[in-house]
Amino acid sequence: MEGSGNSLADHSEKGLHILVIRFSAMGDVAMMVPVLSVLVEKYPQLEITILTRHFFAPLFSHLPNVRTYEADLNGIHSGMLGLGTLARELRDEEIDVVADLHDVIRTNVLRSLFYFYGIPFKQINKGRSEKRSITRENNKEFRPLKSTHQRYADVFAELGYPIDLDDYKVPPRRTLLPKIYEVVGKQSKKWLGLAPFAQHDSKCYPKDLMEQVLTELNSKGNIKIIMFGGGDTEKTQLEEWESKFENCVSVVGKLRFAEELSLISNLDAMLSMDSGNGHMAANFGIPVITIWGVTHPYTGFKPFNQPLENSILPDLDRYPKIPTSVYGNKVPEGYEDVMRSIPPEKVIEKILEKL
Structure with a gap:
């Protein structure tokens, strides 16, 4: 200090x-x-x-x-x-x-x-x-x-x-305003948040693999997948998935940040990369499943009070240099596809376990 x-x-x-x-x-x-x-x-x-x-x-x-x-x-x-x-x-x-x-x-x-x-x-x-x-x-x-x-x-x-962080009391879920229901529909299904983006590509699960996850979850029929992001590129990607999967809905550009927080506090689970949405959900005591690329929860950025088993990691035997950086901004040669060592089935299994 x-x-x-x-x-x-x-x-x-x-x-x-x-x-x-x-x-x-x-x-x-x-x-x-x-x-x-x-x-x-x-x-x-x-x-x-x-x-x-x-x-x-x-x-x-x-x-x-x-x-x-x-x-x-x-x-x-x-x-x-x-x-x-x-x-x-x-x-x-x-x-x-x-x-x-x-x-x-x-x-x-x-x-x-x-x-x-x-x-x-x-x-x-x-x-x-x-x-x-x-x-x-x-x-x-x-x-x-x-x-x-x-x-x-x-x-x-x-x-x-x-202070002792073990004293943390999870705040009550925030009130869902009518605007939120207009965007995501009534709460008749399990609500899974999805935040598939991060500051660096090295921390994002590949699009084709994520689509395999969405295909399986969408087919269940009892899960509403609520997608979070920001910026034009992310908005376009989420709108593409929204049109492709009937149980997916994007909230980008449709809700204010305070409304997004209210929605996050009412989720049943959140699937996030090593990024901000996972931390916001964890603050409300929501089960958060995180997918990690060249970063690692050992660096100190695991969402609050989430068990390590909720962190889905690449094959560390195959990629022993992980973590290659704290923020995901350093990708050694040959480490461009570390996320592909995480099978979609593993992600799906963990989500269904938490839901």
Whole structure:
């Protein structure tokens, strides 16, 4: 952990205004939810402001004393001058301490500015050396690393607010508004969420294999497959499957993010890649089945409280360099098709087991 050197021990008995920083990506932001939930439950006197994208605000709408503050990193808060403006704005919000759960160049600039204002600043220990050890090709140290959720929690412990993530209470399912029923129909079947996309192709189950999964599930007749994604390319792909399979429906472009969250909270299970939708479903206690490519749950990004058996992995004997990277952005030669070592039957079996 890194900080300004200020002692925080005297703060542990009184409520503070904590600024929590995590700009992106969606999965990393969603992983804050269980941590902050336990934090505000144990320390109800705290006031929490999350510095992030405005789009992510619905993730935290159920948490008391938690609000979001928009980081306009492409506008007024861009560049060094913009970050200076942002730091002044936040100082004027009467921030007492800062929990940086991101540790990137921008947050390190903010750390210097908050140090100038005399505001204590603690940062996440990302475990970069451990992650290099588990992702390197030779002399790989293949072992489970500390979860990202726990790394987040450790920052609050450094601030004087230790928490136990085993205390997490799953929030109640959110109310389904009429708009949701208009899109997906009435809840007469099992609802399976499907999030088949990820930031990198190396983390996406091949289209032809996924179609085999959909063909089998669609034929069951008692499963509604609700598909999530974003962007024009993903929207087009999901619409193609929607037209091809009568029990598939895409929600891309049809629901607001808050409505998607309500829908996710009412699923019976979620099939996700190593991506954000799996984390959002896990926060609601939904069984989440994840398909992994060149990444691996040992790096600390497994959805919260999901058993390892819910992670469907490639053939690691055939592909011993996995994980090749933490984020899926490094694909060694010969590892382009690791996902093809996962048979569709294995995916189908796990889904039916959870449903």
